[in-house]
Amino acid sequence: MMSTVIFSQRNYQRTLKLMGSRFDLTVVANDSTTANTYMDLAVDEITRIEKLISSWDPNSRTSEINKNAGIKPVKVESELYELIKRAIGISKLTDGAFDISYASMDRIWKFDGSMKTMPSEEELKSSVAKVGFQNIVLDPVEQTVFLKLPGMKIGFGAIGKGYAADKAKQLLMDKGVPAGIINASGDMNTWGKQTNGESWKVAITNPMNKNKVFALLPITDGAVVTSGDYERYVTFNGKRYAHIIDPRTGYPSTGIISVTVFAPKAELADALATSVFVMGKEIGLDRINQLPKVECIIIDEKGNISKSDNIEIDKL
Numbered sequence: 001m002m003s004t005v006i007f008s009q010r011n012y013q014r015t016l017k018l019m020g021s022r023f024d025l026t027v028v029a030n031d032s033t034t035a036n037t038y039m040d041l042a043v044d045e046i047t048r049i050e051k052l053i054s055s056w057d058p059n060s061r062t063s064e065i066n067k068n069a070g071i072k073p074v075k076v077e078s079e080l081y082e083l084i085k086r087a088i089g090i091s092k093l094t095d096g097a098f099d100i101s102y103a104s105m106d107r108i109w110k111f112d113g114s115m116k117t118m119p120s121e122e123e124l125k126s127s128v129a130k131v132g133f134q135n136i137v138l139d140p141v142e143q144t145v146f147l148k149l150p151g152m153k154i155g156f157g158a159i160g161k162g163y164a165a166d167k168a169k170q171l172l173m174d175k176g177v178p179a180g181i182i183n184a185s186g187d188m189n190t191w192g193k194q195t196n197g198e199s200w201k202v203a204i205t206n207p208m209n210k211n212k213v214f215a216l217l218p219i220t221d222g223a224v225v226t227s228g229d230y231e232r233y234v235t236f237n238g239k240r241y242a243h244i245i246d247p248r249t250g251y252p253s254t255g256i257i258s259v260t261v262f263a264p265k266a267e268l269a270d271a272l273a274t275s276v277f278v279m280g281k282e283i284g285l286d287r288i289n290q291l292p293k294v295e296c297i298i299i300d301e302k303g304n305i306s307k308s309d310n311i312e313i314d315k316l
Contacts (some may be wrong), residue, residue, distance in 0.1 A: 019161055024181070073146055087102070088133050093287070098274055099132070104153045165182040166267050179191060204260055216307035
């Protein structure tokens, strides 16, 4: 009599440091060998993207673009070209609240307790003199990127982790992995369902009390990103300035302490979470409400919760 072996799928997890951040990978698989093969593929993909977009790596294509600012256009791979093109699209959508040329900014704000006085108007103005997505010139025929101003730089700090998570997720889905989560330091990207048939759930914590979860929301085949300033800020004249700086003015954002964005892709959620901080509650929600399949939860510095039109929160 033949015996049948029934494999039961379960979650396999790995935590590692990639792109200078903590990544938690979860895949649903029949056995650990298969799961490890999948996770190795995800790690290789994230590492590949880091080499492409890192502005710290002097040999990356991004560094080459930055080195040639004000000098000449640089021919790039279509993947990087398209990423920069989408980033400029988000800049237009947010009136410049999101801008990958933020990397040109002078770091005049310190959030380590060492700042004793506010920077002057002149210092703030000159800190953003080289920032401006309008000065990123793309040539679709030659597939080149040119930064118009000498000393100008681009960086993918507010979009890179989300993009890497999207690419790793797509790769695993293409390989037939039925479900999983890629958590890039709080940038959550999911697909499929848990082994018990339920949707993955994300806990939204209350920044006023980090041990308290105020909502548990299901996510299916989408991404959720939370941007928070409750750890890093400075206070001058009774006003709280967050570590997320407005690339248009050089001033830190004020009034909001946490933004959570739900979107089909982590790249978009990542960029919008930062932008809403900068745009403020009213403009931020108005902009989010105009986007299909994108939702948002905002917590202001008084602890008030605001949300976009089509999101239902089941309070705990």
